[in-house]
Amino acid sequence: MSGDEPARVHTIVVGAGSAGLTVAVGLTGLGRDVALVEAGEVGGDCTNVGCIPSKTLITLARAVAAAAPEARADAARAALAETRRRRDALRAHEEAWLAGMPRLTLVRGHARLLRGSRGACEVEVSAPDGSVRRLVAGRVVLATGSRPVVPPIPGLEAGARDERAPLTNATLFDLEAPPAHLVVLGGGAIGCEMAFAFARLGSRVTIVEMADRVLPGAEAAASSVVHARLEALGVSVLVDTKALEFERAAGRLRVAHARAGGQAKVASIDAVDRLLVAVGRRAASDALGLSEAGVKVDARGAVIIDGAYRTTAAGVYAIGDVVGAAHTHVANAHGRRLVRFLTVPLPLLPEGDHPSVAFVEPEVGQIGPTLAQLRRRWPDALLAVHKVMLSDTDRGRTSGLDDGFVQVVAMRLTGRLLAATVVAPDASEMLPLLSWAQRRRVSLWQLARLEVAYPALSAAIKQAADAFVFASVPRLAAEFGTYLRWRWRRGPRG
Amino acid sequence: MSGDEPARVHTIVVGAGSAGLTVAVGLTGLGRDVALVEAGEVGGDCTNVGCIPSKTLITLARAVAAAAPEARADAARAALAETRRRRDALRAHEEAWLAGMPRLTLVRGHARLLRGSRGACEVEVSAPDGSVRRLVAGRVVLATGSRPVVPPIPGLEAGARDERAPLTNATLFDLEAPPAHLVVLGGGAIGCEMAFAFARLGSRVTIVEMADRVLPGAEAAASSVVHARLEALGVSVLVDTKALEFERAAGRLRVAHARAGGQAKVASIDAVDRLLVAVGRRAASDALGLSEAGVKVDARGAVIIDGAYRTTAAGVYAIGDVVGAAHTHVANAHGRRLVRFLTVPLPLLPEGDHPSVAFVEPEVGQIGPTLAQLRRRWPDALLAVHKVMLSDTDRGRTSGLDDGFVQVVAMRLTGRLLAATVVAPDASEMLPLLSWAQRRRVSLWQLARLEVAYPALSAAIKQAADAFVFASVPRLAAEFGTYLRWRWRRGPRG
Numbered sequence: 001m002s003g004d005e006p007a008r009v010h011t012i013v014v015g016a017g018s019a020g021l022t023v024a025v026g027l028t029g030l031g032r033d034v035a036l037v038e039a040g041e042v043g044g045d046c047t048n049v050g051c052i053p054s055k056t057l058i059t060l061a062r063a064v065a066a067a068a069p070e071a072r073a074d075a076a077r078a079a080l081a082e083t084r085r086r087r088d089a090l091r092a093h094e095e096a097w098l099a100g101m102p103r104l105t106l107v108r109g110h111a112r113l114l115r116g117s118r119g120a121c122e123v124e125v126s127a128p129d130g131s132v133r134r135l136v137a138g139r140v141v142l143a144t145g146s147r148p149v150v151p152p153i154p155g156l157e158a159g160a161r162d163e164r165a166p167l168t169n170a171t172l173f174d175l176e177a178p179p180a181h182l183v184v185l186g187g188g189a190i191g192c193e194m195a196f197a198f199a200r201l202g203s204r205v206t207i208v209e210m211a212d213r214v215l216p217g218a219e220a221a222a223s224s225v226v227h228a229r230l231e232a233l234g235v236s237v238l239v240d241t242k243a244l245e246f247e248r249a250a251g252r253l254r255v256a257h258a259r260a261g262g263q264a265k266v267a268s269i270d271a272v273d274r275l276l277v278a279v280g281r282r283a284a285s286d287a288l289g290l291s292e293a294g295v296k297v298d299a300r301g302a303v304i305i306d307g308a309y310r311t312t313a314a315g316v317y318a319i320g321d322v323v324g325a326a327h328t329h330v331a332n333a334h335g336r337r338l339v340r341f342l343t344v345p346l347p348l349l350p351e352g353d354h355p356s357v358a359f360v361e362p363e364v365g366q367i368g369p370t371l372a373q374l375r376r377r378w379p380d381a382l383l384a385v386h387k388v389m390l391s392d393t394d395r396g397r398t399s400g401l402d403d404g405f406v407q408v409v410a411m412r413l414t415g416r417l418l419a420a421t422v423v424a425p426d427a428s429e430m431l432p433l434l435s436w437a438q439r440r441r442v443s444l445w446q447l448a449r450l451e452v453a454y455p456a457l458s459a460a461i462k463q464a465a466d467a468f469v470f471a472s473v474p475r476l477a478a479e480f481g482t483y484l485r486w487r488w489r490r491g492p493r494g
Numbered sequence: 495m496s497g498d499e500p501a502r503v504h505t506i507v508v509g510a511g512s513a514g515l516t517v518a519v520g521l522t523g524l525g526r527d528v529a530l531v532e533a534g535e536v537g538g539d540c541t542n543v544g545c546i547p548s549k550t551l552i553t554l555a556r557a558v559a560a561a562a563p564e565a566r567a568d569a570a571r572a573a574l575a576e577t578r579r580r581r582d583a584l585r586a587h588e589e590a591w592l593a594g595m596p597r598l599t600l601v602r603g604h605a606r607l608l609r610g611s612r613g614a615c616e617v618e619v620s621a622p623d624g625s626v627r628r629l630v631a632g633r634v635v636l637a638t639g640s641r642p643v644v645p646p647i648p649g650l651e652a653g654a655r656d657e658r659a660p661l662t663n664a665t666l667f668d669l670e671a672p673p674a675h676l677v678v679l680g681g682g683a684i685g686c687e688m689a690f691a692f693a694r695l696g697s698r699v700t701i702v703e704m705a706d707r708v709l710p711g712a713e714a715a716a717s718s719v720v721h722a723r724l725e726a727l728g729v730s731v732l733v734d735t736k737a738l739e740f741e742r743a744a745g746r747l748r749v750a751h752a753r754a755g756g757q758a759k760v761a762s763i764d765a766v767d768r769l770l771v772a773v774g775r776r777a778a779s780d781a782l783g784l785s786e787a788g789v790k791v792d793a794r795g796a797v798i799i800d801g802a803y804r805t806t807a808a809g810v811y812a813i814g815d816v817v818g819a820a821h822t823h824v825a826n827a828h829g830r831r832l833v834r835f836l837t838v839p840l841p842l843l844p845e846g847d848h849p850s851v852a853f854v855e856p857e858v859g860q861i862g863p864t865l866a867q868l869r870r871r872w873p874d875a876l877l878a879v880h881k882v883m884l885s886d887t888d889r890g891r892t893s894g895l896d897d898g899f900v901q902v903v904a905m906r907l908t909g910r911l912l913a914a915t916v917v918a919p920d921a922s923e924m925l926p927l928l929s930w931a932q933r934r935r936v937s938l939w940q941l942a943r944l945e946v947a948y949p950a951l952s953a954a955i956k957q958a959a960d961a962f963v964f965a966s967v968p969r970l971a972a973e974f975g976t977y978l979r980w981r982w983r984r985g986p987r988g
Contacts, residue, residue, distance in 0.1 A: 018948075029964075051949050055892035066560060090891055328948035357947040365947065397584055398549035428950035429923040433930060436944060450930060453851040453859060454512075454822035455545050456922035 006134035007105075009033040011342070012123045013141045014111040014288070016098075017044020018328045019320025020143035022335025028103040030343055035135050036104060037111040037125050043094050044145055045169070045321075046328040052090055053173040054193055056083045058359055061200035076201040077177050084173060107133070113140065113293035113316070121315045139315045141338065142295070142303060143331070144288065146281040146321035151185075155246030156277065164248045166275045178203040179273035183253055185243055186279035187214035189358035192226060194276060196361055199233045206236040206269055208255055210279075213239055215358055219371060219421045221387075222364045225403045226423075229361045238269075246275055283322045300324070308341045308348055309334060317342075330354045353419075355435040357428045362404045365431035367438045368419030374409055381482050384412045384444075386467040390424055393463065394455040399425075406430070406460040408444065410468060413479045415443035430458050444468040500628035501599075503527040505836070506617050507635045508605040508782070510592075511538020512822045513814025514637035516829025522597040524837055529629050530598060531605040531619055537588050538639055539663070539815075540822040546584055547667040548687055550577045552853055555694035570695040571671050578667060601627070607634065607787035607810070615809045633809045635832065636789070636797060637825070638782065640775040640815035645679075649740030650771065658742045660769045672697040673767035677747055679737055680773035681708035683852035686720060688770060690855055693727045700730040700763055702749055704773075707733055709852060713865060713915045715881075716858045719897045720917075723855045732763075740769060777816045794818070802835050802842055803828060811836075824848045847913075849929040851922045856898045859925035861932045862913030868903055875976050878906045878938075880961040884918055887957065888949040895919070900954040902928070902938065904962060907973045909937035924952050938962040 011027055013020045016038035024036045041048045060079035067075045098106055109127035114134070116122045121140040126132050148168035150156050156166045167175075169190060178201040184191045187209030199205045207214065207230065213223040214230065214237060230237050240258040244266070247254070251272045256264040283301040290297060294313035296304045302324035309317045319338055320331035337348050358364040368374075374383060390396035390404040407421040420434040437447055447465040452458045472479065505521055507514045510532035518530045535542045554573035561569045592600055603621035608628070610616045615634040620626050642662035644650050650660050661669075663684060672695040678685045681703030693699045701708065701724065707717040708724065708731060724731050734752040738760070741748070745766045750758040777795040784791060788807040790798045796818035803811045813832055814825035831842050852858040862868075868877060884890035884898040901915040914928040931941055941959040946952045966973065 046948070052888065052892055055889065055949055056894075059893050086891060086894070090888075329945055329953075332948070333945055352945075355945060355947040357950065394546065394584075395549065397580060398546055399553050400550075400580070426920045426923050428947060429920050429952050430926075432924075432944060432946050432950065432952045432955070433927040435946075436927060436930070439945070440940075446934075450926060451823055451827055451846075451849060451933070452926050452929075453849040453922055454540070454826070455549055456851065456926065458923050458926045461926070 006122065006136040007035065008120075008136045009035045009105070010137060011035075011139050011141060012037065012111075012121065012135050012137040013143060014123065015044065015143035015145055015320070015322070016042045016106070017143060017145050017320065017331065018046050019145070019322075019325075019331035019335045020044070020141065021094075021098075022332050023141050023143065023319070023338055024104055025101065026335065026339035027342065028101055030339070031103070033103050034105070035107050035123075035137065036098070037107045037109065037123065037135070039108070039110045041091060042098060042106070043091050047091055047094060048087065049170045049173060051328055053083050053087045054169070054190070054197070055359055056086050057173070057197045057201075058193060061197040064202070065200035072202050073177070079201060080173070080175055080177065087173070107135065109133075110287065112287070112289040113295065113313075114289070115293055116315065119315070139317060139342065141309075142285075142288065142290075142311070142316065142318040142322055143320045143335070144284040144322045145331075146326075147284050148277060149280045149282045150277050151243070151279055153243050153245060155248050156275070162248065164251060164272070164274065166246070166277050168277050172276060175274075180204060181206070181271050181273045182276060183208060183269060183272045183274070184276045184278060186277065187211070187237065187239070188217065188278060188280070189215065189356075189360070189364075191276070191278035192230065192358060192360045194278065195230060195235050196233065199230075199235050204234075206272075207238065208241050208243055208253070208269070209237070209239045210242050211239065215360070215364060217370075218358065218364050218366060219407065221405065221407070222366075222421055222423045225362065225405075226358075226360050226364060228403065233361075246272070281321065281326065283324060285322055298324075307350075309338050325354075327354060327356060352439045355431050357431060359428065362423050362425050363427035365422040365424075365427035365434075366419070367431060367435040368409070368417075370419070370421075371407075371409055374418055378411075378418075379486060382412055382486060383418075384410045384415075384468055384471065386410075386464045386471070388460040388463045388467065390457060390460060393457060393460045395457045395459065398455060399457075401425070406464050408434070408461075408464045408468070410444045412472065413476070413483045415445040415447075415468060415472070416441060417444060417447070424457055424460075426457070430461065433458065434461060445472075500616065500630040501529065502614075502630045503529045503599070504631060505529075505633050505635060506531065506605075506615065506629050506631040507637060508617065509538065509637035509639055509814070509816070510536045510600070511637060511639050511814065511825065512540050513639070513816075513819075513825035513829045514538070514635065515588075515592075516826050517635050517637065517813070517832055518598055519595065520829065520833035521836065522595055524833070525597070527597050528599070529601050529617075529631065530592075531601045531603065531617065531629075533602070533604045535585060536592060536600070537585050541585055541588060542581065543664045543667060545822055547577050547581045548663070548684070548691070549853055550580050551667070551691045551695075552687060555691040558696070559694035566696050567671070573695060574667070574669055574671065581667070601629065603627075604781065606781070606783040607789065607807075608783070609787055610809065613809070633811060633836070635803075636779075636782065636805070636810065636812040636816055637814045637829070638778040638816045639825075640820075641778050642771060643774045643776045644771050645737070645773055647737050647739060649742050650769070656742065658745060658766070658768065660740070660771050662771050666770060669768075674698060675700070675765050675767045676770060677702060677763060677766045677768070678770045678772060680771065681705070681731065681733070682711065682772060682774070683709065683850075683854070685770070685772035686724065686852060686854045688772065689724060689729050690727065693724075693729050698728075700766075701732065702735050702737055702747070702763070703731070703733045704736050705733065709854070709858060711864075712852065712858050712860060713901065715899065715901070716860075716915055716917045719856065719899075720852075720854050720858060722897065727855075740766070775815065775820065777818060779816055792818075801844070803832050819848075821848060821850060846933045849925050851925060853922070856917050856919050857921035859916040859918075859921035859928075860913070861925060861929040862903070862911075864913070864915075865901075865903055868912055872905075872912075873980060876906055876980060877912075878904045878909075878962055878965065880904075880958045880965070882954040882957045882961070884951060884954060887951060887954045889951045889953065892949060893919075893951075900924070900958050902955075902958045902962070904938045906966065907970070907977045909939040909941075909962060909966070910935060911938060911941070918951055918954075920951070924955065927952065928955060939966075 010032035109125040114122040303318035319334035387407040504526035603619040608616040797812035813828035
């Protein structure tokens with residue numbers, strides 16, 4: 001691929017993160033020529049500044065906390081260095097693997113969509129050395145991911161890089177040592193995960209969250225458990241609190257704390273060494289020439305797509321964070337589904353709900369909507385909610401667990417699983433079965449027949465299904481009536 | 495229930511362990527009067543001398559190993575005491591729960607079957623105070639469990655209780671302090687679990703196993719991983735080794751080590767403080783008057799039953815360890831199925847394979863037969879085997895795992911899951927999905943559509959299913975031919 005003539009391939013993939021790699025590897029495996037354009041590091045945010053370093057640090061931080069007090073500072077620096085070493089090793093592994101892949105060309109540089117002609121898509125790539133090359137293909141897949149949002153608060157400007165420059169996930173893992181006092185703006189999954197990790201590394205940690213609880217997207221009961229664990233570890237958790245200004249030179253963060261029915265109270269958090277901004281992410285859809293190419297984005301910058309990941313421009317597809325997804329496994333699922341669609345252009349099945357796990361303590365896993373969301377969608381009389389506390393399970397007793405739970409929400413009568421929450425030390429490994437059941441329409445009637453090797457914690461899933469069965473059998477007739485009345489009123493739309 | 499007239503109930507359940515409790519609670523919940531006869535402690539082996547104390551000790555022993563060296567001996571004694579305390583608390587909880595159960599009568603004493611008359615079953619119960627009472631019911635459920643086997647080796651006689659009296663699971667948890675040198679006879683699940691626990695409590699531990707590997711019932715690759723971990727913890731593992739004699743006074747165990755193609759080499763293990771006998775269990779079917787009542791047992795003492803847990807005597811059923819089951823969850827499954835059958839006497843579906851987990855390090859979970867067993871049943875050309883090393887998964891990388899794996903064995907072409915092995919830190923929580931898939935005939939074609947929240951280790955399950963799909967697609971035609979030829983030769987039986 002050189003010379004003046006634009007190089008022609010089957011598909012151009014822009015972005016070598018989880019979504020883009022899945023498409024590139026899938027299509028080349030099926031015999032198509034693919035050009036994969038990447039301006040940054042192969043592996044995307046996940047490998048470089050996301051899940052991989054964060055989960056590594058979470059694991060290593062536990063050992064640091066167990067070290068003798070006098071050895072802790074050195075152990076913390078070593079953990080941060082080891083996190084970078086493992087991340088770099090994985091990135092090198094992925095690069096070598098890509099390099100050896102037939103039919104795949106990795107093109108380094110910034111991509112820009114051009115208006116294609118005669119059904120072809122064109123992309124212009126500006127390489128780091130200033131050279132520009134053009135690629136032509138039948139289709140382009142945008143998989144440029146997302147970037148952390150830095151709110152427009154005085155003192156958070158990205159420009160000046162001083163010793164108190166605000167951190168995001170993109171720069172956090174470059175730290176050589178844990179800050180003495182780390183303030184985390186945003187108590188979502190990333191913020192809480194890093195609060196646990198840095199508290200264990202020896203930092204004093206303060207979380208500042210605007211909502212009324214940490215993990216605001218999770219079940220409220222899950223937030224309570226995690227909040228209590230954060231405080232037990234010495235993390236200060238400020239909810240209903242909004243950052244107003246970061247006085248960098250003084251290391252002072254001014255915040256406003258909302259009070260019920262009253263005026264917000266302004267306060268200061270002093271002796272702030274570093275600020276981690278983890279208030280959300282925004283689709284990386286700028287500087288790609290999208291509007292000129294006819295690709296529309298929504299108000300949050302996410303590329304607008306249909307059920308087959310087609311954008312508003314012919315031949316241009318978009319998947320992963322750039323369309324508003326927020327998880328590596330969702331990006332991967334998008335990529336797999338798009339490969340299916342590009343290979344066999346029949347309609348795709350609906351995507352279904354995606355599981356999510358916050359790797360906090362205990363881990364918080366969710367499939368399907370929260371109970372509050374379900375209650376806005378269904379009448380309460382149709383919902384069955386069963387919650388099993390882990391302390392009421394035999395493994396919970398042998399492991400001395402005093403918090404955590406499994407909650408299932410199902411349709412009464414049919415037992416169709418609508419949503420499930422797992423708050424447990426290894427919720428990430430307990431969730432796949434519930435996620436499978438929810439997506440494959442396995443009912444709680446069926447799930448009650450689950451057999452779990454004693455005494456795994458997953459028995460709580462069976463106990464919840466049992467509770468549904470025991471509650472449902474005596475009132476089957478009544479619930480059948482409720483269900484019929486609801487169907488009747490709702491009409492035939494489904 | 496007193497006086498000379500025998501008390502009459504709907505069902506007499508003999509044994510208040512996992513199997514018996516399930517039936518008693520299930521039937522009383524459905525409005526039947528049940529007499530539950532128990533000679534020992536409520537809760538059976540599991541609560542008192544099985545899973546509950548062993549899993550508690552495994553958990554607590556980890557903290558002991560992390561304690562400072564000078565504090566370890568005290569911490570070990572505290573861990574053993576805490577294990578008993580939690581066990582006793584659970585037992586008290588179960589007893590209180592039973593006592594408050596309407597329609598249930600707990601009868602303390604040894605049961606003996608009498609020949610019933612006119613379609614009724616009679617049981618004679620000898621109470622600890624010497625009194626004898628008779629119970630009459632329409633049916634009797636035997637759920638007396640099993641007892642550890644003590645092989646007829648000199649020095650292992652149960653009689654004399656000296657300071658070196660051999661231990662079994664029934665006496666192990668009475669220890670006040672870990673023995674200086676514990677020899678474990680038998681390297682199965684119980685033996686290995688306790689080897690890990692006592693090594694962490696500070697004991698020198700030696701395992702003596704007759705077979706050529708520890709966990710002889712597991713996949714050989716799983717045994718290797720656990721063997722390496724045992725040795726890394728300082729446990730001496732002697733395989734192909736048979737105990738000959740325990741010289742109690744001298745604390746010396748004489749063993750014979752089998753050598754390939756040669757004569758066994760006799761050797762001694764010296765300075766043995768205690769011996770834990772964990773070579774297997776035998777159905778507790780003696781002293782129940784079974785043969786007089788017409789209930790037949792097999793050569794291993796297990797009560798012979800049909801697919802609905804009916805023994806060879808009318809009205810007498812048997813479930814759990816006394817019929818040869820070996821797990822609490824299997825006993826529970828038997829109990830649930832029997833309640834179903836006694837309530838709705840339609841044929842039961844086949845029982846299916848039961849999952850099993852050894853709570854060793856890493857945990858070893860299995861559903862379905864081992865690969866060696868499957869190869870005796872199916873031609874190799876029909877089996878697809880896919881193994882994913884945890885070190886090749888992203889969570890494995892972030893957690894620094896360098897052993898463990900997920901293995902699936904499926905029918906080629908159809909992808910029907912026949913068996914799966916999980917060797918992982920939390921295999922017990924990863925296995926339920928595979929167990930569900932194997933029992934509910936979810937194929938690997940379907941399981942490849944699993945979506946796992948990144949980066950859970952359960953992604954290895956999906957990776958294994960993916961590997962099956964990638965290997966199968968290119969050779970679908972050839973495998974369809976192989977399958978048809980095999981079906982043709984096998985004939986119509988199935």
